[in-house]
Amino acid sequence: MESEYSPTELMDRGSRPNRYYRNAVERHWDPAEIELETDLENLRAYADDADDFDRAELDAIVTGIAKFGAGEDAVTEDLAPLAVVLDDIDDQLFLTTQLYEEAKHADFFDRYWRTVVWGVEDYLGWERTSPRADRWFDDAYLELFERNRRAMHRLLEDDTPENRALAYCHYHLTVEGILAQTGYYGMSRSFGGEFDDLPHLPGLVEGFDRIRSDEGRHVGFGMNQLEALVEAGEIAPSLIEDTVAELLPLVQGITEDDRFAPDEEPVGLKPGELATYAMEKHGQRLTQIADAAADVPSVEELVSIDDGDR
Template identity: 70%
Template sequence: MATEYTPTEMMDRDSRSNRYYRNAVERHWDPGEIDLEQDVENLLTYIDGAEAYDQESWYGTLNGIAKFGAGEDAVTEDLAPLGAVLDTIDDQLFLTTQMYEEAKHADFFDRYWREVVWTVEDKLGWERSDPRHERWFNEPYIELFDRNRKAQFRLLEDDTPENRAKAYCHYHLTVEGILAQTGYYGMQTSYGGEFEDLPHLPGLVQGFTKIRSDEGRHVGFGMNQLKKLIAEGVDPELIQDTVDELVPLVQGITEDDRFQPDDPEERPGLEDGKLAAYAVEKHTDRMQQITDAAAEIPDVDELVALEGDD
């Protein structure tokens, strides 16, 4: 039986959720406006000048892009259950912007594959690669996103404070706060022009920069929700234990070296262990900010500034 309609309370303009919402509105960007032509030119020049570069090497270049593209599709599809159970107008306002932004992220990666990857492959006479081919996704990747989906849809059947905490731990804290932020940092650094043995991809880097700024808000929202749930009685150990169970899956994804040379000294880009250290640092800081009642969650401007990446 449907419940009787009750008008919602007015917005709380000073709440974190409302401030995150306003920040999202003010930072709007269009994935279709990012210039990708230079990426095509730079990739063709790089491939032409690289010794012993074949299609397997090309798969190594595409591996991270494919993982993040499919990941953005997944989080776009799996966020709706949370929107169905949130019960304040300010939280709902923010979540509408997050769902919109996740769709934009998926849009960007789809466009990149069509306009950059396939264009390069066409010019080289290679068969067009499939961004959803099973070659890109190892077992930890599939397991992490399966667990996230289950955690979100569980809310539709059993919406308890503990299950909400688990949903935020899976989605906002682990998939976005550890995996995505770490991966974007690695890709943005690798293809930002710093390394001579990797192509400079300015369009990809600009997309990463915009996406990571969005996800700073998403992570901050999840952290704030978890902090409120703890204040209302959810055991902090539930949050710690949930994330601890997921971190090995994150490590299995970020350390996926199936497309890398066997000799670590021959691997271009960030030195071994740099991504793992970055992930651990982010995880440690966020858990302390959530579980320590005296600790403050960074304000929205700090969250979207991509601090610590200099």
């Protein structure tokens, strides 16, 4: 019987996915090497120095960490369908690094919760909380990630250009390109030592910087794929605009979740600052995809962390 197997094409070393793959290999990092003892000490000291430090105050600090951890778990699980349907060797090379990196991100937040959050709860004599408890996740968060899951798994049933575009819009453009980047900005600003009334958590900020750099590549890949679909005439730019516009209220609901905010005047970022940042990211992403004169940023730009962007 004649074999149906045929060798795949050679790698395109100059393609964006291949360059993103190589960049990921060269910028490898290990979540276990990030030092967290200083964060634990600083958070303990913060609790000791505060007047009547209570559960609500700790919850306000760690809720973002819980959301990031659960989000990284979700995107790790939900990326697999894309790896199944893409058949370009360079796309596959890149996706192997993205799957690996999403797993590392989930690893970092799990380690942070076990080391720092549980460490502080043990120090205060409180019951340990679960980072997957329902209490951390508002309806907007649950809805956004459920829509992302459905968009990704739809590829296994009906792999069309439109469904690929929807998957990229949900996963790479909205969850990673807008929501996550906004969250990293807010958390890094809040706990980077800028505000005297918030604890300085350098290990958390270092983890965010590493993850933001990885996800710059992820977002660039999704933007490149969407740009290619638009240029080939397989989808209209309006599909991207309409899909992201439909998801933005959920992003806004997540960034404005104040269920754990203290009753007194909030410290740190001003109300509405994160929502403004999210809208700016949204505008940048759409311009870079739809405007032929505004090319997708280079891989060096995508992975760089600008201190002024925290």
